[in-house]
Amino acid sequence: MRIGFLQLRPRFGAVKENVRKAIALLDQLSDATVVLPELFNTGYLFRNEEELSSLAETIPGGYTVSEMQKLAKKRQLNIVFGMAQRYKGAYYNSAVCVTSKGKIEVYQKVHLFDREKLFFTRGKSFKIVSTEQAKLGLLVCFDWIFPEAARTLALGGAQILCHPSNLVLPYAKDAMKTRCIENRVFGVTANRIGSERRGTMFLSFTGGSQIVNPAGDVLASASDRSESLRVVEIDVGEALDKNITTNNNLFEDRTPSLYKALVRKRR
Amino acid sequence: MRIGFLQLRPRFGAVKENVRKAIALLDQLSDATVVLPELFNTGYLFRNEEELSSLAETIPGGYTVSEMQKLAKKRQLNIVFGMAQRYKGAYYNSAVCVTSKGKIEVYQKVHLFDREKLFFTRGKSFKIVSTEQAKLGLLVCFDWIFPEAARTLALGGAQILCHPSNLVLPYAKDAMKTRCIENRVFGVTANRIGSERRGTMFLSFTGGSQIVNPAGDVLASASDRSESLRVVEIDVGEALDKNITTNNNLFEDRTPSLYKALVRKRR
Numbered sequence: 001m002r003i004g005f006l007q008l009r010p011r012f013g014a015v016k017e018n019v020r021k022a023i024a025l026l027d028q029l030s031d032a033t034v035v036l037p038e039l040f041n042t043g044y045l046f047r048n049e050e051e052l053s054s055l056a057e058t059i060p061g062g063y064t065v066s067e068m069q070k071l072a073k074k075r076q077l078n079i080v081f082g083m084a085q086r087y088k089g090a091y092y093n094s095a096v097c098v099t100s101k102g103k104i105e106v107y108q109k110v111h112l113f114d115r116e117k118l119f120f121t122r123g124k125s126f127k128i129v130s131t132e133q134a135k136l137g138l139l140v141c142f143d144w145i146f147p148e149a150a151r152t153l154a155l156g157g158a159q160i161l162c163h164p165s166n167l168v169l170p171y172a173k174d175a176m177k178t179r180c181i182e183n184r185v186f187g188v189t190a191n192r193i194g195s196e197r198r199g200t201m202f203l204s205f206t207g208g209s210q211i212v213n214p215a216g217d218v219l220a221s222a223s224d225r226s227e228s229l230r231v232v233e234i235d236v237g238e239a240l241d242k243n244i245t246t247n248n249n250l251f252e253d254r255t256p257s258l259y260k261a262l263v264r265k266r267r
Numbered sequence: 268m269r270i271g272f273l274q275l276r277p278r279f280g281a282v283k284e285n286v287r288k289a290i291a292l293l294d295q296l297s298d299a300t301v302v303l304p305e306l307f308n309t310g311y312l313f314r315n316e317e318e319l320s321s322l323a324e325t326i327p328g329g330y331t332v333s334e335m336q337k338l339a340k341k342r343q344l345n346i347v348f349g350m351a352q353r354y355k356g357a358y359y360n361s362a363v364c365v366t367s368k369g370k371i372e373v374y375q376k377v378h379l380f381d382r383e384k385l386f387f388t389r390g391k392s393f394k395i396v397s398t399e400q401a402k403l404g405l406l407v408c409f410d411w412i413f414p415e416a417a418r419t420l421a422l423g424g425a426q427i428l429c430h431p432s433n434l435v436l437p438y439a440k441d442a443m444k445t446r447c448i449e450n451r452v453f454g455v456t457a458n459r460i461g462s463e464r465r466g467t468m469f470l471s472f473t474g475g476s477q478i479v480n481p482a483g484d485v486l487a488s489a490s491d492r493s494e495s496l497r498v499v500e501i502d503v504g505e506a507l508d509k510n511i512t513t514n515n516n517l518f519e520d521r522t523p524s525l526y527k528a529l530v531r532k533r534r
Contacts, residue, residue, distance in 0.1 A: 110522055110525060111520055111522070112520075113512065113514075113515060114512040114513065114514045114515060115514065117514045118514075122522075124525075125525065126525060142515075145448065145449050145511075145517065146449070146517075146520070146521060147414035147415075147418060147449055148414075148418075148521070148522075148525075148526040148529060151414060151415075151526075151528075151529055152525065152526060152528045152529065155528045155529070155531075156528060171444075171445075171448050171483055174441055174444065174445065175445040175448065175449070177438075177441065178438075178441065178442040178445040181412065181438050181442065182412050182413070182414055182442070216438055244412075245380070245381040246381065247380075247381045247382065247384045247385075248380060248381060248409075250412065250413075251533065252533065253378055253379075253413070254413060254415065254533070255377055255378070255389075256529065256530045256531060256532055256533070257530075257532070258377060258391075258392065258393060258415075258419065259415040259418075259419060259529055259530050260530055261418075261419045261422045261423060262415060262418055262419065262422070262523065262526055262529050262530065263523045263524075263526050263527055263529065263530050264422075264523060265523055265524070266518065266519065266521070266523070
């Protein structure tokens, strides 16, 4: 199967422009599973909840999902992308998967970063999407720093971590190699580039989107400067084999009875 | 406080020679916490249980621990080192901590690598050692690939991961940076160098011992060629602060109720 990323430079607030550009670039492609950045349609630096409210969309029904769904069917793509979701009176930083068969699945980001906590609500579950080719585990950006997130997805059967991102810290790309190695899964991190200045706030995004295999090898990567679509052919079956020596299977060697501290409620 | 590693090239089976060399090198040092490689006194590639039996020692009482204890008191050191332990009719691949105050603590490796499973028994608990300066979390080599091991130690209050190793795979050093970042702890990986040929078996060890801070920066590292003692001054208080942005605390942001898959018994 073929997996890839589309690294983009969204313009804040220009939803139609951002979606149209993504569609124009993806329209070159067919029969692939491709990941776009977090909040690719709106940009990242919301000043406040009012601004978020004016840009968030419903799933399904909203403009962005409708357009991406049409494209997914037309080009036989599974597309994972990040967007601001309006849902039951709250806002979620969500990763959406639209499949070539018309399915829509949503993951609401669990581990919110910094100011996101001011207006986004934290998600309440992880999400694995079954497509015809593979099981996709959805992560959004800062989820990378919590090993429990990728581990939960991998234990649930995810073979490919799909990781829409707006990374500003320098550590995630190496850490995602560790996530792939420790779980024997593929990882696709789709980061954005460019910067946003909103009032006194300024963020610069670090690009470097990458596709990593279960051995931790980078199969494809992007620079920190240009929008970029990269697709590679993989054998997703590699992610089913958790053996790393004759005597070691990474999942069977786990000792869950010793890991209880990880699920203990704090305070 | 001062933390460091002693990277060594043990000669298989030459326990007295290996221990004396380590002591000669450490005798330059005082007032520090220092980590030595896994199985530093015996070497790694046991042909069979009989050979292991002839080299394993009791803790306390055995030659290696007795010598290291004397040194720890004399030079005011806390020393963490790996050795083969004979205990209640079984053998453990153990990390021992001898402190400047005469305390002896033992961690029996939980995640055994490859042929170790043929004659070592798996440990049944993790271990945190409280010294006057810091809480030390003990890991042995292959434990690095299971994020639950370092996480359990960090949640238990460990500020420094002490990681005696005999690394042959190339991934652990970058992964240990991820462990330090995701847990906001220090990490000292003491690897060995050289190679062992035993019958038809051959292993080459990769050196590159390193000291990493909670930001993932490498404070000191060794080559893959020479025995090497490196010590750095750290502020261990950095590992108490789990905040990484104004709104993010890496431990408070964890969502244990969503991590239950990690403690589910398999099969």
